[in-house]
Amino acid sequence: MSSKINFTFDNVLGVYYAGQIVSGTAELITERSKTIRSIYVTVNGFVETRWQESVEKPGDDGKLVKSLETRTATEIFYSNDKYVYGQSGGSQLELPKGKYVFPFQTTIPPQAPTSFNGTHGQVKHEVTLTIDRAVRYNNIFKQCFTVILPNDLNANPSLSQPLNRIEEKTFWWGSIFGGNKPMVMDVSTTYSAYVPGQKINFHVVLDNQSDVQCQDVKVRLFKNVKYRGKANDQEQVKTTEVRIADKHCGEVDKHNKALFDEYLMVPPTTPSTLSERDPIQVSYTLRFIAKTFRLHGGGDLIVDFPLVIGTVPLVGSANDKGPAQKAQQANTNGNYSPLPEPNFQEDVSTEHFESNTYKPRYPVYHFDGQLGFANGAAAAKSPVPSLYPKAVDTTPAAPVEYTPNPVSPAGKPIATVIQKTPPYPVQAPASGVTAPGGDFEVLGFSIPPGYQPTPSAPADGPGSIGWK
Template identity: 30%
Template structure:
């Protein structure tokens, strides 16, 4: 139909919002000549999905004599089996909002030629889980615009945005607690036994935020005759995916995020290290309000000995939040080190409503006609709700509660983009279908 551009652009350049915030943006179109359409529909959706496939071995059903394969009948009792692929899945929907941005379901209207801009907005519910993209499941928030054309295939534009559910470490008692874990073991064979190997893990607190460095202290006292090759400290992401179809089942994934390698420790020797492990852009712990994806973090420390001896290890939970502990002052990052989240000299911005905005943030592109349908079309802010316009842009647990806290930047997940095309999309769906959620990253340089 001569549609040169059909694009969704969020007013927030990082497409990142806290739950409870308004989401605003514009639908940009370039049309070469006036066109008849039924209308333009905007569809917001927030949902979680989990799926995986497994190959199961099952007995083949019995085949009556004379009707089976050539050469004789095949029965289940003969021991014949077959491999069957079983698809497991589960789904949760958190919110959905669909409205006409232009026109309606009946009749036709004329869309003028030129560069067009139609603003849209919606309010996010207050208790949404944070965006997440994983191998076996996701929590995803999208908006799709559909251009309804009579007697022709509909054109679609799609975009994803990030939602952050705040986790304030200052309100989490466990996050404030220091860690000290001591484990030991004896090496021996039959009648022989050596002295103990003792390892102690210490952390100042249990809760951290992306961009922060975890000061890991490990003390090893090796009173045995066995050398310790290395001590490995690994920050891990612990995932549990739950499905309900065709029956309830779970799948667990442990993913290494970062590690330190210390050592060695000689027999009858002692060593002590304090090393920093920086937390990359990651979603907060727990994924509250999602019942089919569970997310935790831990720190695993393993002292690796000779091949024929079992390793000594310990783990401790780590809580990742979106607001750092005010009572804990992290070690100073040396001046001149690139702040976390900074890419090619660009400093990623904060979501709308946090008080920080770049130049031109709300300035529409030049030479573009901004059109708004009469009334409240395209705006999900019902006039009957007296609180709709007065809802705070920053959630009650957001950074605004701590005026002395520098706002975070927002950086893409360390695991990179995922394809967001789903069963509801078609070959006419436009937009950037490779998407990586962004998470708050704090800069503790020279604090």
């Protein structure tokens, strides 16, 4: 083991909103010198989808032949390269053994999509340090970070409206005994949109007039993902549905009626996609199921609602006590409980795209003020969620001892880096939380030096050459 990398972000959790500046350092440690051409750091964001489908095509003999066809799509949102040692296409240099600290910084585009990792695609934001070696393969070290595109639920007034529907179903089992009365389900929620960590308070009345027993009334939240890809210049779509939350209310005997005032907790999950043009689109379905025996015929009684998951909760939703009390809540004359400050937790989904096992972190709210998650942060009165820790609440980092980067000409003073405080509300990290961006080590390999060192490129040379 001759090389390793420690990536550190200025935000200890490595979580940023679209439009903010992501910055940090990449600490390179080499145990022996190596011959290279350059070292550059790339900060980029991109989306890619890929899956295979079985298709039938005419063969040489005219008969249909089955084959696998790959659907794929790739789009780059932003990319910034900075050479921190040497230059592009430069002469060979010797990198002495030691510890080097290379800073990186770039602005995330305001409309950059939220980080996502799914079965058939990913929205990935990452920092990459590349050691361009002269005679062998490059050493490449990567670290992902989370980007969140804000989705303020208050921007759409219709989302504050309740969900309500009455459905009924009849079964052929009842007609055998001379009756054909229905099973009727009346379902309602307080709002049409919620945020992770919030309770979906629902009201269900199941009037089982039929001769069929309802085994269980289930409430489930499904995450629906639509992937877009192309094959032979033709766009294709792949959809998946994954259950991320589940609630069992209980059974209802035949010729009986039951009422359920319960709630379903929204787990840490990807916010709903705002754009319909994105290669990966995320939406949600809230499903109410009256489960019956298959023997009775007709299937289960199901009621589906489209649900929106955002990053900023509806004003007044912290006072939500259920659909039956919404009218009473509307008469509070604006005296709502202050919005809690979110904390950030890894995606509850276990799916991932190919070899990428990184789990993005999403904002999670706790309206009861309790810190129930590993990276919880104290509730605050500020209605604007923030991702940066306060300097006064952050333990000062120990000074880093490292070998001076040999990119500056001899005798030229090294510029002092000035640390600036962000001009927006900030939030302290929770104690005892190991941040994914802190002390992240990546291992690599090198070869013994075989060339004489030559002068390096000037430090004030061009710092960005586009996509690498």
